Amino acid sequence: MTGIDGEALMQRLSMATGDVRGRLTPNAPMDQITWFRTGGPAELLFQPTDEDDLKNFLQALPADIPVKVVGIGSNLLVRDGGIPGIVIRLSAKGFGQADAISDTRIKAGAAIPDKRLAAVALDAGIGGFHFYHGIPGAMGGALRMNAGANGVETRERVVEVYAIDRDGRKHTLTENEMGYAYRHSAASQDLIFTGALLEGYAEDRKTIEASMDAVQTHRETVQPIREKTGGSTFRNPDGTSAWKEVDKAGCRGLMIGGAQMSPMHCNFMINTGAATSHDLETLGETVRARVLEASGLRLEWEIKRVGIFKPGYEVQEFIGRML
Structure with missing residues (x-):
């Protein structure tokens, strides 16, 4: 597949995507998504409603059409020619929630901003998540690249990660199976992360808040x-x-x-x-x-x-x- 023609791709997929509940946008302007505010269009942008919508879409998608996943666009450079094929961006409504399910554990969707995850942990009195207050990304990207700051990495919080592969099959991976290293995960690029079970530790809210304030002060002092x-x-x-x-x-x-x-x-x-x-x-x-x-x-x-x-x-x- 060469060039960018979202309308033609939309037409080709019209039969296969008839039951899709999410939003399909041909020739979607990626310069409105990336924090650099540059780049060409996505040939076809898909924002699934939920996991089942994503699974069904992938199962119906012809194997020759490339798929690229993007998050909130904070560490993304889209080249000026655009992105051929399907770009998947998980919706905040379907994948942007996080809930404390115990005194130390949080279940989070891949689209929740890292800063919001830190706030959820603060409200629940769960320590170990303060570093996310200073990371300008979303959970899916943090899982993929083992995001870290202030001496803490995502791998230290992961219990298990939920994903869907290119064929629409669901997977659950342990922290060990993610193959984490510095700013890297060995998990297959074929996997689309949809969420994770994370674990911290009980901590006083004032202590957590002080740690988050220190992260914010540091960022404002040394970063543009x-x-x-x-x-x-x-x-x-x-x-x-x-x-x-x-x-x-x-x-x-x-x-x-x-x-x-x-x-x-x-x-x-x-x-x-x-x-x-x-x-x-x-x-x-x-x-x-x-x-x-x-x-x-x-x-x-x-x-x-x-x-x-x-x-x-x-x-x-x-x-x-x-x-």
């Missing part, structure tokens, strides 16, 4: 949270911090088009107002090249880049590297 950004651009290499390597390579404040490495926190890439996804990815690859030249380190992207390039605007890895 009011900019159009995707959070941390690169993963921390072993033994050092990505921002230190970016700074050492002279890339703090570096601009390409409307994209800039934040002067405030140089591992944050920002859209200063008129950036394209091409500007942002070119900037990221230029930084990777300069860090490689300066330190011999190959920084790895933490931001997820999806979709296809606009013809004539392809971006090569480590662009600008001096050979």
Whole structure:
């Protein structure tokens, strides 16, 4: 499948999706979803009503049509050519709830914002979730990338994860089966996470609130949270911090088009107002090249880049590297 033609894809699937209860949107503008506010359209965006709606849709979907899952768009860079095939975005109504089911356990949907999950834990007096107060994402992304902050990772809270595969089959995975590592899960990319059972510990609400306040103060002090950004651009290499390597390579404040490495926190890439996804990815690859030249380190992207390039605007890895 090449190019983006949501109306044609919608027509092709009209028979298979007749019983779908969720929303199907052809040529959906992804620049209204991503925090960078850039990128081309999703060929066909599907927002399922609930798990059964998602399961039935996937079972009816022809195997040759690609599927991509997105969350709230906080660490997502959609290329300017858009995303071919189906983009699935779980609805807040169907997948955005979280409930304390015991003194230490919370059952959460994959679409609940991390910050909201921290608030649910606070209300229930369950400790260990304060770090989510500072993560600008949703639970599904946290499960996929083992999101963490302030010395705590998602893997420490996971009891089991619920998912549906590309063929519409439901799965339950234990924390061990998720294969967690730093900012990584070994779980199949074929799986769409729909929720999780999480466990913390009983803690005084005032203590939890103080921890959450400390997280918020830290973010406001050192991160450009009011900019159009995707959070941390690169993963921390072993033994050092990505921002230190970016700074050492002279890339703090570096601009390409409307994209800039934040002067405030140089591992944050920002859209200063008129950036394209091409500007942002070119900037990221230029930084990777300069860090490689300066330190011999190959920084790895933490931001997820999806979709296809606009013809004539392809971006090569480590662009600008001096050979």
